[in-house]
Amino acid sequence: MTAMASVSQVLKRNFSSSRAMAGAIKHVTVIGGGLMGSGIAQVSAAAGQKVCLVETNDKLLEGANSRIHESLKRVAKKVYKEKPAEGDKFVEQTMSRISGATDASEAVKNTDLVVEAIVENMAIKQKLFATLDAVAPKHTIFASNTSSLSITEIASQCQRKDRFGGLHFFNPVPVMKLLEVVRTNDTSDDTFKKMMEWGQEVGKTCITCKDTPGFVVNRLLVPMLAEAVRMLERGDASPRDIDTAMKLGAGHPMGPIELADYVGHDTTKFILDGWHEKMPENPLFNPLDTLNKLVSEGKLGMKTGEGFYSYKKK
Ligand SMILES: CC(=O)CC(=O)SCCNC(=O)CCNC(=O)[C@H](O)C(C)(C)COP(=O)(O)OP(=O)(O)OC[C@H]1O[C@@H](n2cnc3c(N)ncnc32)[C@H](O)[C@@H]1OP(=O)(O)O
Numbered sequence: 426m427t428a429m430a431s432v433s434q435v436l437k438r439n440f441s442s443s444r445a446m447a448g449a450i451k452h453v454t455v456i457g458g459g460l461m462g463s464g465i466a467q468v469s470a471a472a473g474q475k476v477c478l479v480e481t482n483d484k485l486l487e488g489a490n491s492r493i494h495e496s497l498k499r500v501a502k503k504v505y506k507e508k509p510a511e512g513d514k515f516v517e518q519t520m521s522r523i524s525g526a527t528d529a530s531e532a533v534k535n536t537d538l539v540v541e542a543i544v545e546n547m548a549i550k551q552k553l554f555a556t557l558d559a560v561a562p563k564h565t566i567f568a569s570n571t572s573s574l575s576i577t578e579i580a581s582q583c584q585r586k587d588r589f590g591g592l593h594f595f596n597p598v599p600v601m602k603l604l605e606v607v608r609t610n611d612t613s614d615d616t617f618k619k620m621m622e623w624g625q626e627v628g629k630t631c632i633t634c635k636d637t638p639g640f641v642v643n644r645l646l647v648p649m650l651a652e653a654v655r656m657l658e659r660g661d662a663s664p665r666d667i668d669t670a671m672k673l674g675a676g677h678p679m680g681p682i683e684l685a686d687y688v689g690h691d692t693t694k695f696i697l698d699g700w701h702e703k704m705p706e707n708p709l710f711n712p713l714d715t716l717n718k719l720v721s722e723g724k725l726g727m728k729t730g731e732g733f734y735s736y737k738k739k
């Protein structure tokens with residue numbers, strides 16, 4: 426099966442039929458409309474959920490909306506290839522299920538699930554959830570999309586520790602099939618069941634894991650990305666050759682240098698720095714000079730138009 430065929434298949438499976446919404450969660454609030462939050466809002470709305478997307482200002486909300494719109498058009502082009510009018514309808518109906526807000530406390534007052542996808546910073550996430558805990562309905566489940574932080578710590582300032590878990594999506598959200606459903610020691614059986622049901626409803630294959638650093642995928646993936654950058658720093662091979670090697674020699678859809686650009690160097694730096702601080706004895710998490718330099722220069726990867734490679738239109 427080609428990479429292209431599998432992308433088409435997953436888009437078809439996730440978006441072509443309007444699946445019945447049997448689960449308890451019908452309204453979701455997504456906080457943060459960046460790379461991940463806009464994707465999470467998109468797949469939720471495409472599955473029939475009512476979605477409120479929260480950003481810090483109207484301009485960022487507009488940006489998130491147009492990213493979702495563009496992505497939905499790509500999905501429609503693939504899934505409704507033979508029926509463009511149905512594709513247009515799918516885009517329009519999905520967009521109509523998404524509303525925007527800049528006040529998170531107001532937005533969560535009538536929601537079943539909050540999925541947080543803001544900056545990878547413990548103190549900021551804790552503060553956000555503590556604020557929302559005081560105003561959200563009792564039944565509302567809180568979840569973080571964190572890449573690397575402890576869900577238990579993020580939840581530590583909330584009362585609803587039994588209604589708190591991790592919902593870790595992968596980039597690009599509309600295409601990647603996996604959702605890691607993270608259960609802490611405090612997550613109740615009922616909350617866990619509802620998170621698993623919701624994940625399946627939004628079209629993902631769910632795996633479950635404990636609340637350990639990087640869960641399953643990132644604990645394996647991030648050290649590999651860091652090793653690829655160290656290889657580059659030693660001058661062992663060029664970025665292109667490292668990427669070609671892993672694509673053709675290990676069957677990865679993207680090489681590690683391309684993938685680091687795709688994930689964003691700010692995110693990878695937050696992950697590595699956080700793990701290094703907690704586990705300084707593990708050399709896999711040592712800081713990377715090259716990454717620090719790219720971040721200080723604002724070259725965060727594909728999202729800013731430049732990282733290891735340039736993505737600027739010539
Ligand atoms: C850091 C963390 O916490 C966790 C993480 O996310 S780690 C990162 C995980 N992600 C990965 O590892 C991604 C690895 N890369 C891939 O799987 C693939 O390269 C890819 C799916 C991203 C792109 O697939 P590709 O075949 O190489 O390239 P491309 O031709 O651009 O895309 C193929 C199709 O995918 C779909 N697609 C890709 N991105 C899309 C998006 N954002 N929205 C909608 N559709 C999209 C489209 O159907 C596209 O076809 P069109 O360009 O004709 O619209």
Ligand SMILES: NC(=O)C1=CN([C@@H]2O[C@H](COP(=O)(O)OP(=O)(O)OC[C@H]3O[C@@H](n4cnc5c(N)ncnc54)[C@H](O)[C@@H]3O)[C@@H](O)[C@H]2O)C=CC1
Pocket residue numbers: 456457458459460461462479480481485529541542543544545546553570571572573593594595596687688689692
């Ligand atoms: N980039 C990736 O590949 C992946 C990232 N993640 C995780 O998802 C989270 C978000 O990452 P990205 O989407 O990449 O970041 P991003 O930088 O693209 O988006 C974050 C967005 O959150 C907004 N924001 C910040 N504080 C906010 C607040 N208090 N209220 C509302 N919005 C706020 C910002 O304006 C920004 O648009 C992080 O925890 C990250 O670790 C998880 C999986 C993959």
